[in-house]
Amino acid sequence: MEQLASPNGNSHVNTNAVMESLELPYNRTIQEALGRHEYNFVLCDPRLPDHPIVYASEGFLKMTGYKAQEVLGRNCRFLQGPETDRRTVLEIRDAIREERSCQVRILNYTKQRKPFWNLFHLAPVYSRETGTVVHYVGVQTPLSKSSAEEAGDGNVVSDSLSESGKKVTADNDKNGCLDAHAHQDGDIVANGLDALNSRPRNGGLHLEEEFEVEEKDERRAITAVRSVLSELTKSSKSKGGIAEQRCMSLAESASVGVVCSSLMLSLTRIQQSFVLADPNLPDMPIVHASDMFLHLTGYLREEVVGRNCRFLQGPGTDSKSVQKIRESIKESKPCNVRILNYRKDKQPFWNFLHVAPVRGADGKVAYYVGVQLDVTLADTTECEEGMSAHMKQLGAVGAIRVAVRGLQGDGLRRTKKES
């Protein structure tokens, strides 16, 4: 694990963020504790930009042929390749979007671009306090023709693509939606999504012998997930800080100002300075601040989330501009103002601020977005450039609208049919 500590590796997300991702929720011994497990697995952080790997086990590295510094900070998609089934990728994306577990058979590639069949099991780790997903555990179980005999050895990679080819077909015939094996896994039940198998499926195409092999592998994957999850729970800093099951509904956690992890995944792709404030909470506190906002204003995230935006104002701020913002919020309308704001170090800057209401799936205003643009150095004649910077602001607003409409609170997520 010394690779992880090396700040000079070719890591793709900054090493601090990767370290903090583990250090904040768990004890300092977490690396060691995880290192004792021989499974092939990774931990990913959905609240960091691009959902990067923050821990990779020795088994995973051995199996895929990568070094730790080559994978830490990167999104897991590097395991995919040209023959990877698109629909299977969608199944994983869907699970992450719905913040639940899934198990799929997927064609992955080693660093040497050697394809292998992987039984991939994804499971979320929830925060008890906020209901968000803190990490995803991804367990890889390589499959080969005779994986039954090799069940004890996780490092065997089949290089026979054509032999495994038939399995894709069988896999595609598996149910399209919720994982067929979901019932073996606690959190699906907790999400109330277990009993959705109401329609007849064309699922009978599994070859008997393949199914045998599969079940064994599946059990193995689930055992691995359980061990890692229980290790994480044990290493959790505060008592009961981490849970294997969601103990707070998405709507509940949204109602106390928590941005869920799947919405966070969309928001971290927007490279603009912006904040989201929740008008449904007292004094309209900030519930999310982008990295670029923190960079612009000099504050830390924990210093701004939970506070009303007015801390940006100072002695030179024109009350008329503030009034204009208030009025547009009152009418649920967007507005642009040029307002003097202050950084944490009291340095003033001219902010060309765009404020707009953003609606959730229910059509009601879920948040106000404020997109900041530092125009201190821009002179008034610079109309053309100002325009395109403004267009970027509008682009951010659009992207936020799309994300919030689909992902905020209960959002557009599936629910169980009432009987």
Added chain:
Amino acid sequence: MLTIRRCPTVVSNYQETLDQTTGCGHNCLGACCIHGAKLPVYSFVKFPSAKGLGLDFYGESDSSQVQEFDAQHDPVQGPALPFLNTLILAQWEDRLSRGLFRYDVTACETKVLPGEFGFIAQLNEGRHLKKRPTEFCVDKVLQPFDLKKFNFTKVGQEELLFCFEESEDKGSNYNEMVFMKDSPNVVIINVSPIEYGHVLLVPRVLDCIPQQLETETFLLALHFALEANDPYFRLGYNSLGAFATINHLHFQAYYLATPFPVERAPVRRLNDNEEQDNDVKIFELTNYPVRGVVYELGKSLEELVHVVSRACNLLQNCNIPFNVLIADRGTRVFLFPQCYAERQARGEVEPDILETQVNPAVWEISGHIVLKRKENYEMASEDYAWKLLTQVSFSEEAFSEIKHLIFSSDEGMEQTSMAGNLEKLNLSQLGKDSAKTVHQGLNNGNTKLRKNLSASEQVCI
């Protein structure tokens, strides 16, 4: 001629005022105004290499490639939104702030219908008001362009977001002011949006191409999806007879940050896995109310375009209405032959389904259903969606005929003429059907390939 009466959707603010066709009096997208105008242009690279596809095979949002470990993207920020995406969203938001839309679609309530499939329903009371119902012919998939009817050259330039042109150099780029000549591919807003970012892509607007799918224009649509590179931005196409209302070639697209039910639906591989030649993987849906074929991009964009547009060509030439969904950033294409309009024209759609006034075009078929009335929205269930879509689908028997039609031409029979295929199909039809059994089939909720309906079978409403 088979017809149904329905209210056309108002896609442009210039649609309603258009009974007089001479002179435009505004900055329109016709030759009179577009030539010499300076318009924003996004240029894309035609046939990018697998590497340049950016969309990659590597899942989410990444433009960096596997073998390139040199951190091309900002190490702190991760991959940004693709530029085309930001451009569409920014321009759309700008038109929203200018008040060009008939309603704020984000204020329309939407929900997922409880159940496994996750059908999405939206209550949209603003989309369908005003217009008087018009007679639509449902059994002519190819019709000549009619200059007298509304078309996209009549649209005002403020409804244009940008032009989408092939790049002359190696990279994609954007230029806010380009002197217009020729016939640009335009991206315009739909003033009655189904979701945020609803736009229409009109290939070579001045060429006045009727609604039909050809290789070149389908390639353009795929490029649009590839460049936007967002799994939640899909393109759709409705043929005439499959609920297209404007006979001027256009694709639709919008954002919705959830998988469509059809994208989750299980599939069965149709072409052989082992054959190296099969660059495009072909599947059929196995557990979905509408039967359809799914194409998956392999290494060659050209091959995908070839296979899909060939199938569409056969369908439209055989007068079979169909819908196309381009999903997963242009890597998966769904093709649905459909016969709802015909059933409707024949009075064979069940009254409780008809009563909800949903026109099952590409979005509905994919599982996103827009309802006009609150009571329908509140009562909507997975069973309703399933029932509605079942009536869109061809019967199993007819669908296998259709598969026969579109695949017999793909299996190495490059030289087979269209006429040959048609003949083959007709023969298989004639072998089985008489007009009588066809009608029986229809009454049983089935239908048939229509291309050789005799005059005696035609119904007018």
